[in-house]
Amino acid sequence: MGDYDEDTAFLGQTGPYYWTTFFLLNMVFVSTGFNGLYIVFVGATPKHHCLIPDVNLTEEWRNAIIPITAVGGEEVQSQCSRYKLDVVRNLSAEGYIPRKDVNLTSLEQEGCLDGWNYSKEIYQSNIVTEWDLVCSNQWKVPFASSTLFVGYLFGSLISGQFSDRFGRKKVVFISLAAQCVAVLLQSFSYSWRMFCIMFLFVGASQISIYISAFVLGTELLSKTMRVVFTALGAFLFYCIGYMTLPWIAYGIREWRTLLAVLSMTSVIYLPLWWFIPESPRWLITQGRVKEAEVIVRDAARKNKVEAPPVIFKETLSLPPERKYTMLDVVKSKNIRCITLMCLILWSVMAINIGYFGLSLNTSNLSGNPFMNCFLSAAAEVPAYIVSTWLLKKCKRKALLSTFLIIGGGVILLIQFIPATLHYVALALEMTGKFGFTMAFSIVYIYTAEIYPTVLRNVGMGMCSSAARIGSIIAPYVIYLGTYNKVVPYILMGSLTIASCVVNFFLPETLNKDLPETVEQMQEYHGKCRCGVKKTKYLENGRSDSLSIQQEDKHDM
Numbered sequence: 001m002g003d004y005d006e007d008t009a010f011l012g013q014t015g016p017y018y019w020t021t022f023f024l025l026n027m028v029f030v031s032t033g034f035n036g037l038y039i040v041f042v043g044a045t046p047k048h049h050c051l052i053p054d055v056n057l058t059e060e061w062r063n064a065i066i067p068i069t070a071v072g073g074e075e076v077q078s079q080c081s082r083y084k085l086d087v088v089r090n091l092s093a094e095g096y097i098p099r100k101d102v103n104l105t106s107l108e109q110e111g112c113l114d115g116w117n118y119s120k121e122i123y124q125s126n127i128v129t130e131w132d133l134v135c136s137n138q139w140k141v142p143f144a145s146s147t148l149f150v151g152y153l154f155g156s157l158i159s160g161q162f163s164d165r166f167g168r169k170k171v172v173f174i175s176l177a178a179q180c181v182a183v184l185l186q187s188f189s190y191s192w193r194m195f196c197i198m199f200l201f202v203g204a205s206q207i208s209i210y211i212s213a214f215v216l217g218t219e220l221l222s223k224t225m226r227v228v229f230t231a232l233g234a235f236l237f238y239c240i241g242y243m244t245l246p247w248i249a250y251g252i253r254e255w256r257t258l259l260a261v262l263s264m265t266s267v268i269y270l271p272l273w274w275f276i277p278e279s280p281r282w283l284i285t286q287g288r289v290k291e292a293e294v295i296v297r298d299a300a301r302k303n304k305v306e307a308p309p310v311i312f313k314e315t316l317s318l319p320p321e322r323k324y325t326m327l328d329v330v331k332s333k334n335i336r337c338i339t340l341m342c343l344i345l346w347s348v349m350a351i352n353i354g355y356f357g358l359s360l361n362t363s364n365l366s367g368n369p370f371m372n373c374f375l376s377a378a379a380e381v382p383a384y385i386v387s388t389w390l391l392k393k394c395k396r397k398a399l400l401s402t403f404l405i406i407g408g409g410v411i412l413l414i415q416f417i418p419a420t421l422h423y424v425a426l427a428l429e430m431t432g433k434f435g436f437t438m439a440f441s442i443v444y445i446y447t448a449e450i451y452p453t454v455l456r457n458v459g460m461g462m463c464s465s466a467a468r469i470g471s472i473i474a475p476y477v478i479y480l481g482t483y484n485k486v487v488p489y490i491l492m493g494s495l496t497i498a499s500c501v502v503n504f505f506l507p508e509t510l511n512k513d514l515p516e517t518v519e520q521m522q523e524y525h526g527k528c529r530c531g532v533k534k535t536k537y538l539e540n541g542r543s544d545s546l547s548i549q550q551e552d553k554h555d556m
Contacts, residue, residue: 004281005223005513007312008296013224015303022229024276025217026237028172028269032210033241033377034248034262035183035202039148040373041249042258043141045128047119050082050112057092064098067109079116080135083107111135122369124253131192140192146472147196151203153468159208160461164454168216169278173270175208180266187259210238211464215457218448219279219514230445232388239384242377246370281453281516284312328455329462334522339459341502342447346463347470348499349404349439379430383437395510396446401500403442406435408496415489449509452521 067078163171186198252258280292300307410432451459515521
């Protein structure tokens with residue numbers, strides 16, 4: 001197979017074709033920002049207390065029947081109990097006055113047997129108020145959130161396989177349609193169980209959109225545009241969707257209507273089918289060279305350059321590439337080692353991102369939820385801008401290690417900050433989040449540049465699955481703090497610093513062409529510490545790829 005970047009060099013590095021493709025693909029990521037985080041509002045718990053039925057009670061007893069408890073040094077009404085209704089009703093009928101004639105603390109309490117009364121100051125209705133997911137049922141809200149991550153896990157594995165088999169473009173648009181249907185059906189959920197089941201499909205379709213569109217942009221765009229797309233475009237447009245979500249939720253306070261409206265945002269992307277091309281790199285690996293040439297010639301026309309009579313000379317006589325599966329990333333010793341290193345990196349960073357998301361959310365609970373959501377998304381924008389600038393000039397390994405050390409160092413240091421220095425702790429948390437956000441934006445493009453076209457979506461899908469496993473593990477790591485509050489900090493900080501050592505074994509990809517085949521991947525990354533024996537083949541060029549394959553078989 002020829003070198004795709006050399007064969008298409010006549011297109012240039014920028015131009016109308018590249019910029020149009022850049023913006024159209026990035027628009028797809030806005031949808032993932034809408035539909036990935038609405039649980040923040042749909043699953044929010046408003047102020048509530050036990051419902052008092054319409055019985056004969058004096059106004060004094062109706063106001064006093066809810067016990068007062070201390071939460072964070074502030075006295076508030078109990079959310080899960082009330083004084084026993086029969087006792088209170090008898091005292092009220094006998095003319096006793098609360099606190100004057102009766103010591104309320106001596107009265108027996110009971111649960112909210114008649115349901116709850118919810119404040120509608122912020123939300124008109126959501127899944128918490130509709131299905132009473134409070135008190136003994138409050139665990140159902142985080143469980144619902146976790147089903148989204150389980151959907152991410154399955155979607156990452158399945159979409160990568162489908163995308164490498166049937167094409168990036170098809171998977172992107174099928175996933176958009178699936179997301180639209182899943183969110184719409186979720187808005188008609190008649191029970192919490194149905195809501196969770198549909199959330200699985202929402203998560204699977206959303207991550208399929210993200211990974212497939214990310215890989216499609218990586219393969220369609222030039223080397224210069226690719227860095228901007230993967231480091232800034234995809235993440236920034238996701239943040240635009242994330243920042244827009246709270247304002248939509250602010251205008252629509254009823255959860256079923258909100259989900260129905262959000263589901264329709266996917267529909268507007270369907271006409272893009274006729275404007276976003278399939279990946280020519282992928283078409284070539286499938287032996288569909290003529291289709292790839294049609295796309296490249298159309299790109300030349302839009303960029304106003306002349307295409308040569310024959311674009312892909314070395315590929316014309318080649319048969320279609322064989323079908324690749326997830327097993328192919330473990331068959332070769334070199335690829336197996338690289339994959340293992342990537343999986344460790346992605347899972348460790350996901351654990352820590354999960355930690356910072358939870359800790360920052362806890363400190364912001366007292367604020368306006370819509371503004372907090374907007375600020376949380378906006379805080380990520382500087383990290384993406386900085387990472388884009390750095391990725392153009394700096395080596396991936398050095399950048400990734402630097403920001404992992406920043407994030408891990410913050411986690412290790414924050415445990416020594418006294419409780420009285422709240423703002424110092426918050427500043428460190430923001431610094432840590434910045435470091436991990438930078439690391440995640442870098443590892444996405446880094447991973448996409450390591451894997452060849454025939455395995456790129458499978459590799460990205462497996463790494464994304466590792467990140468979802470890390471996200472699922474994160475709450476349990478944090479739970480260790482109930483036994484010893486410093487254990488989560490030490491564990492996560494140590495894991496992060498250790499992952500810098502793992503990063504040392506990965507190959508450098510700065511200014512290198514994207515590998516198209518497994519053989520090219522092993523030639524390009526022959527100096528990887530995982531496969532140091534492969535370096536001797538670089539001197540002989542591409543003719544020794546067969547020897548590389550034979551050695552890999554011997555290594556298995």
